[in-house]
Amino acid sequence: MNQPIARLRCLRSVELRTQASIESTDFYSEVWGLRVVEQGTDGAWLRGTGEHHHALQLTQAERNGLGRITFAVATPAEVDEAARRLELRGVPIVSGPGPVDDLGGGYGVSLVDPEGRVVELLADALAVPKLGREEAVPVGVTHVVLNTVDIDAAVTFYCDVLGMRVSDWSEHQMAFLRCNTDHHSIAFNQAEWTSVNHVAYEMPTVDHFMRGIGRLRHHGTVPLWGPGKHGPGDNTFSYFADPAGLVCEYTSGIAQVDEDRWLCKVWRRVPELSDLWGTAGPPSKQVRDHMAGIPDPGAFERFDLGRAS
Secondary structure, X not given: OOOOOOOOOEEEEEEEEXXXXXXXXXXXXXXXXXXXXXXXXXXXXXXXXXXEOOOEEEEEOOOOEEEEEEEEOOOHHHHHXXXXXXXXXXXXXXXXXXXXXXXXXXEEEEEEOOOOOEEEEEEOOOEOOOOOOOOOOOOEEEEEEEEEOOHHHHHHHHHHOOOOEEEEEEOOOEEEEEOOOEOOOEEEEEOOOOEEEEEEEEOOOHHHHHHHHHHHHHOOOOOXXXXXXXXXXXXXXXXXXXXXXXXXXXXXXXXXXXXXXXXXXXXXXXXXXXXXXXXXXXXXXXXXXHHHOOOOOOHHHHOOOOOOO
């Protein structure tokens, strides 16, 4: 039996391809609470209060989509071993292993999953000093939800190849996967096409979470759905749309998993479990449409790999 290619430490950052990089950079820095690390004509890198160089990269594109998802691994040697195991498995590699030609630096390898998503494994990336957590702003990115046309195949790939573990299911509609003690850093949603559903940002406490929502309201931005509290993950939620229409989430209080005691369960998809507080109501057609996004061929188009059979 093949071993996972590496041990993922945490979700470091997400790159979003956006039709509105300038407007979105203004939104994420002036309203959402991230800070610009670097900005150019084609995009920007933004950080939270945590030590990762950036949590979000925005790249100007003709249409919205996922650029890449970056996970931290411990050492360059692990990156090299991951690349060797990827080659043995026949998983496409689009860059590396080697030094990363990116603003945050590091040593990495980027692979392509069966639906064309680019996943980067990165070691020795630049760190930045942590910032104070008094303000109601995000620490960093905490999870990404991805729409998939085959949830079973997606879960199998991320577990068998990347070594993630399933924490819970929401019937056969959503699967929540972890790489550390956080209940999930990736979740898959069964859908009509492949796309990014939303990106979630960690707020340190419920107080920060609510004050952040208040700041957005002050700027005239109201939630698409929320505030509320999910059953799977036990985390708070409030979803918003950025200027390009991509969905971003404030969240706090994610459940912590004890590997020796945690039992994966299947949650029923009923309103009282999707929102334990009962404050958000069921998701509207508007938020569902935003979360559905548009079909995203990802690396199959950008790197001319051809579609997986």
